[in-house]
Amino acid sequence: MPWIPDSPRRRAPLPWLRRGTDPSGWGYADVPRLTGLTAVLTGGSSGVGLALAEQLAAREAHVVLVARGADETESAARQLCRRATPRHVSAVPVDLADLDDIGTAAGRIGELTDGRVDILVNNAGVAALSPTCTPSGFEAHFAVNHLGHYALTGHLMPALLRTPAPRVVTVSSVLHWLGRLDPVTPHRPARYHRWGAYFASKAANLLFTHGLDTWARAARVPLTAVSAHPGLVHTSLGSRALRESGRHAEARLLEHLQRRWHSPTEAALPILRASTDPTAQAGDFFGPGGYLELSGPAVHVRAAPSTASAAAADRLWQLSKQLTGVAYPAAPPAPHKPELSTGP
Numbered sequence: 001m002p003w004i005p006d007s008p009r010r011r012a013p014l015p016w017l018r019r020g021t022d023p024s025g026w027g028y029a030d031v032p033r034l035t036g037l038t039a040v041l042t043g044g045s046s047g048v049g050l051a052l053a054e055q056l057a058a059r060e061a062h063v064v065l066v067a068r069g070a071d072e073t074e075s076a077a078r079q080l081c082r083r084a085t086p087r088h089v090s091a092v093p094v095d096l097a098d099l100d101d102i103g104t105a106a107g108r109i110g111e112l113t114d115g116r117v118d119i120l121v122n123n124a125g126v127a128a129l130s131p132t133c134t135p136s137g138f139e140a141h142f143a144v145n146h147l148g149h150y151a152l153t154g155h156l157m158p159a160l161l162r163t164p165a166p167r168v169v170t171v172s173s174v175l176h177w178l179g180r181l182d183p184v185t186p187h188r189p190a191r192y193h194r195w196g197a198y199f200a201s202k203a204a205n206l207l208f209t210h211g212l213d214t215w216a217r218a219a220r221v222p223l224t225a226v227s228a229h230p231g232l233v234h235t236s237l238g239s240r241a242l243r244e245s246g247r248h249a250e251a252r253l254l255e256h257l258q259r260r261w262h263s264p265t266e267a268a269l270p271i272l273r274a275s276t277d278p279t280a281q282a283g284d285f286f287g288p289g290g291y292l293e294l295s296g297p298a299v300h301v302r303a304a305p306s307t308a309s310a311a312a313a314d315r316l317w318q319l320s321k322q323l324t325g326v327a328y329p330a331a332p333p334a335p336h337k338p339e340l341s342t343g344p
């Protein structure tokens with residue numbers, strides 16, 4: 001009997017082996033002007049984040065690059081300034097593994113943006129690390145890819161809610177389909193595998209979007225929470241960590257695969273769509289519409305059913321609140337009188 005029976009009614013056994021469902025896609029020509037809007041994005045010093053920042057700044061958004069290392073963040077901002085007006089670019093260093101640093105960075109972002117953030121893109125990520133704990137003792141993929149973004153979003157919520165239509169985009173991966181969060185202690189999983197930890201954190205990204213949407217509805221605020229994934233992209237994600245742990249052959253194989261698919265500029269498109277498409281709805285998930293969602297036009301894609309579970313999203317939300325100590329406001333903050341300094 002063949003592995004995939006030749007029956008038109010039978011679905012592919014791996015649900016992510018399918019094309020995107022929106023044949024129309026979306027291109028750079030569809031990205032609206034963003035004059036007067038502020039976009040904050042994490043992981044803006046390299047890869048997909050830097051490509052996304054270039055696109056946002058080119059459309060006249062004030063882009064706040066949030067990335068690790070003051071020098072790297074400044075240098076990325078300078079690189080961006082060569083192509084965009086310098087007044088459109090600011091840089092704030094943060095280590096998303098360090099909860100105290102996130103609070104400090106959020107304060108700095110408030111100063112640079114006059115306390116108003118229209119778009120937040122939670123893009124930074126780590127992958128394939130050998131077992132690593134953060135200063136708080138949490139597994140690093142879960143801590144950086146999920147908890148850090150939960151905390152940053154919570155700290156920036158007052159600034160987001162001062163704008164008329166705030167949007168939070170969280171970047172996941174098509175490989176979230178393989179993600180299995182430890183049901184009890186995802187921050188200290190009972191078993192560790194470098195890719196398993198990454199996949200689980202990418203499933204957490206989608207559960208976070210679900211939890212954020214639930215929170216926004218309950219608090220009756222006009223925030224739109226959406227997700228996106230870039231496909232398979234030629235960046236140093238994964239390969240750098242593999243090399244650092246001496247797994248050179250695996251790093252070469254990953255780089256070969258990433259090079260075969262698409263560039264950061266093409267890969268940024270689904271995230272750009274999630275950030276700026278005026279027709280995007282809360283809970284939408286965008287990705288590339290081509291073969292296996294590895295590349296192609298920016299379309300609506302499907303998330304794994306496990307990430308649509310309201311109970312799982314709520315469990316993760318409560319745990320994230322407990323681990324980070326960051327509680328989201330129950331109601332919109334009082335109207336704000338700007339008193340902070342403006343960006344550069």
Ligand SMILES: NC(=O)c1ccc[n+]([C@@H]2O[C@H](COP(=O)([O-])OP(=O)(O)OC[C@H]3O[C@@H](n4cnc5c(N)ncnc54)[C@H](OP(=O)(O)O)[C@@H]3O)[C@@H](O)[C@H]2O)c1
Nearest residue numbers: 043045047048068095096097123124125173232233235237
């Ligand atoms: N590349 C792919 O094939 C692929 C596929 C699916 C999904 N994605 C997702 O796309 C997003 C962007 O990844 P990428 O491919 O552009 O990788 P990348 O080039 O390695 O960029 C990741 C960014 O995250 C930053 N970062 C890492 N740890 C951080 C921390 N503790 N605090 C603050 N920033 C930190 C990195 O800064 P440093 O340079 O200082 O480390 C870098 O700017 C990630 O969420 C990733 O999961 C990528």
